[in-house]
Amino acid sequence: MQTERTASIRADELGFRVEAKALLERVRLHADQGQLVGLIGPNGAGKSTLLRAIAGVLRPQEGAVWLEGEELKTIPARDVAARMALVPQIAPYTHGFTARELVLMGRYPHLGRFQIEGPNDERIAREAMELTETDEFAERTLDTLSGGERQRVFVSRALAQQPRVLLLDEPTANLDVLHKLRVLDLVRQLVDEGLTAVAAIHDLGMAARYCDRLVLLSEGRVLADGTPAEVLAPDIIEAAFGVRSAVYPDPVTGSLVVSLIAPADENGSASAAGANGRSPHHNREAAASPATPGAATT
Amino acid sequence: MRQFRQAGISVRLAVGGVLLGGLVLLTSLISLSLGPVEIPAGHVAAVVLSFVGLDLAEVSRTEHLVIEQIRLPRILVGAFVGMALAVAGATMQGLFRNPMADPGIIGVSAGGALGAVIAIATGLTGLFFLALPSFAFVGAVAATFLVYGIAAVGGHFSMATLLLAGVAVNAFLGAVISAIIILLPDNEALREILFWLAGGLDSRAWEHVHISAPLIVGATVVILVRARDLNLLMLGDDEARALGVRVSLTRVALLGAAALATGAAVAVSGTIAFVGLVTPHILRLVLGPDHRVLIPLSALAGAVFVIVADTFARTIIQPAEFRVGVLTAFVGAPFFALLLIRNKRQAYAL
Numbered sequence: 292m293q294t295e296r297t298a299s300i301r302a303d304e305l306g307f308r309v310e311a312k313a314l315l316e317r318v319r320l321h322a323d324q325g326q327l328v329g330l331i332g333p334n335g336a337g338k339s340t341l342l343r344a345i346a347g348v349l350r351p352q353e354g355a356v357w358l359e360g361e362e363l364k365t366i367p368a369r370d371v372a373a374r375m376a377l378v379p380q381i382a383p384y385t386h387g388f389t390a391r392e393l394v395l396m397g398r399y400p401h402l403g404r405f406q407i408e409g410p411n412d413e414r415i416a417r418e419a420m421e422l423t424e425t426d427e428f429a430e431r432t433l434d435t436l437s438g439g440e441r442q443r444v445f446v447s448r449a450l451a452q453q454p455r456v457l458l459l460d461e462p463t464a465n466l467d468v469l470h471k472l473r474v475l476d477l478v479r480q481l482v483d484e485g486l487t488a489v490a491a492i493h494d495l496g497m498a499a500r501y502c503d504r505l506v507l508l509s510e511g512r513v514l515a516d517g518t519p520a521e522v523l524a525p526d527i528i529e530a531a532f533g534v535r536s537a538v539y540p541d542p543v544t545g546s547l548v549v550s551l552i553a554p555a556d557e558n559g560s561a562s563a564a565g566a567n568g569r570s571p572h573h574n575r576e577a578a579a580s581p582a583t584p585g586a587a588t589t
Numbered sequence: 590m591r592q593f594r595q596a597g598i599s600v601r602l603a604v605g606g607v608l609l610g611g612l613v614l615l616t617s618l619i620s621l622s623l624g625p626v627e628i629p630a631g632h633v634a635a636v637v638l639s640f641v642g643l644d645l646a647e648v649s650r651t652e653h654l655v656i657e658q659i660r661l662p663r664i665l666v667g668a669f670v671g672m673a674l675a676v677a678g679a680t681m682q683g684l685f686r687n688p689m690a691d692p693g694i695i696g697v698s699a700g701g702a703l704g705a706v707i708a709i710a711t712g713l714t715g716l717f718f719l720a721l722p723s724f725a726f727v728g729a730v731a732a733t734f735l736v737y738g739i740a741a742v743g744g745h746f747s748m749a750t751l752l753l754a755g756v757a758v759n760a761f762l763g764a765v766i767s768a769i770i771i772l773l774p775d776n777e778a779l780r781e782i783l784f785w786l787a788g789g790l791d792s793r794a795w796e797h798v799h800i801s802a803p804l805i806v807g808a809t810v811v812i813l814v815r816a817r818d819l820n821l822l823m824l825g826d827d828e829a830r831a832l833g834v835r836v837s838l839t840r841v842a843l844l845g846a847a848a849l850a851t852g853a854a855v856a857v858s859g860t861i862a863f864v865g866l867v868t869p870h871i872l873r874l875v876l877g878p879d880h881r882v883l884i885p886l887s888a889l890a891g892a893v894f895v896i897v898a899d900t901f902a903r904t905i906i907q908p909a910e911f912r913v914g915v916l917t918a919f920v921g922a923p924f925f926a927l928l929l930i931r932n933k934r935q936a937y938a939l
Contacts, residue, residue, distance in 0.1 A: 348830045372833030383825040386686065387878045389595070399817060400833040407598050407881070430595055452832075 297360040299324045299487035300456050306353030314340045316511045322489050327482045329502030330491040333532050336508040338491040342460050346377040372400035376449035380460035382441040385433035390444045397451030419450035438465040459490040475501045500546035507531055519547055529555050594877050601882045609889035620900040621660050628652050666793040666857055667899045668892035673805040673854035675891025677847040678865030679883050680812050683819040692851040692865040695755045696732035699762035701855030704728020706766050709781050722856040729852030788859035788914020790899050797857040808850035816880040861914040863921035864894050
């Protein structure tokens, strides 16, 4: 432990339960500076709960979160917000605030209690909106925007916070394919410039393509933690999701593709197709080869 | 209008502050000159200037006394009450994330009313001057504590429970008040109670200014300090926490300050309807939802609202007086309905 360099963000043996139900159990996760770590797992696995615990939004009963070597609960809330931003999964109801006003809220943690946003803050907000192409509807109230547009505004706000650690909960869930790529390209670019990011991503192919490491959660526990090639193995996917799959590098982009074949408990033709198809053999080759840029660096 | 909405915070504050501040002064001066004794504007100005040590013109002793001892304290009480109700209304609407929330939502008005009714029914009001305001204030604060206590039971505080607890306590206190009214043998006291419940500023004196103003100003300052946090709380607890707000502390401070301001207002004026609901609502349509603009300008607009309503209340059926609380609802409710119809789309967007 001591020889390991300080991670930007580290969750240590987190435990969180609501009444008798354990939502997180001894969860460990770390992200080093300049890493994009993807959180994957089935519905209810605890991805959002883990992100909220890391963000300090909820207090786990066990374990601790460390932000840049300091224990999170010892850091004043506003200092945390100046260093770490969270993009929520469901954009909350925004009560008539315009997109620009919402993005400017990202500047609050950097301002004194009675300080009003100045030209510098306006500039940072404008640039953040340009990056997500939301500047064209800056003066519209958020309730007049589509779900995907709102989601991009919330990404802008997180960027306006100028965080060193960025947490994203399903940032691309409501986005069309173009903006899915744009937002993840943007996060990847910021990470390459030194940002640390942890993102819950539903789409396994997208997670494999953009992330340096994947952490697979299932029923509140970490089932696998490693490079996309290590984590996205058919047996691991079956254990977590209950789905048989084939994993192979995309012939065009080179990143891993997860082909979902059928639910694992179904027998018959689907099973036979999986068994006599090329896929299982193909899998192992794919898992062994450094198929993604992320995997290549490790 | 649209461009004004998009202007910076300081621009909206400055323009709104100058306009509404000017209106507070203008309506106060007009109100000072109106009444059973008409006082010319020049004399009003002379008396007001004499308060700050400038003796420019001779004004009759009567006019001086009417202004200094009768009209000015009444206008000041009205201004502070309007300020308290509008600021508390804006705060509650933000905390409950609901533009229909009203300062009385957490039982504070009903508690104040019960306190006042007890003071009148037991005859204590005849014994000492401050019996009514003190009972009303204690009732208001006690009801707030009760509602908050119910919502915080078991350590899991929830705004939804707070709202429901407020409904329950309001209904219960209302029933107690009705029971007292029905069982009261004394007709004079009954009339006094109904009069008080309608809300009014008649014969308010400097004592009423002295007991209410410090509480109202103090509570408003507490809310102003946390106006920016209220913006984030409006988006949800998680959002607020992730952006550095200490949610529980901030919420208790805001709720407490809003209850204190409302309690102080109810103590000196009874229950004046609609000011707390309608004032922030109208301002939000013009200024947007940012509480750093909304709270201070609501304070000024609430003051104007009550000063104007009370001026009408004491002049339209001279020599008798109308009740200001009846008037605010009488004028405020249709105006509000009209506004909702005209701004249907924006109203929904709120």
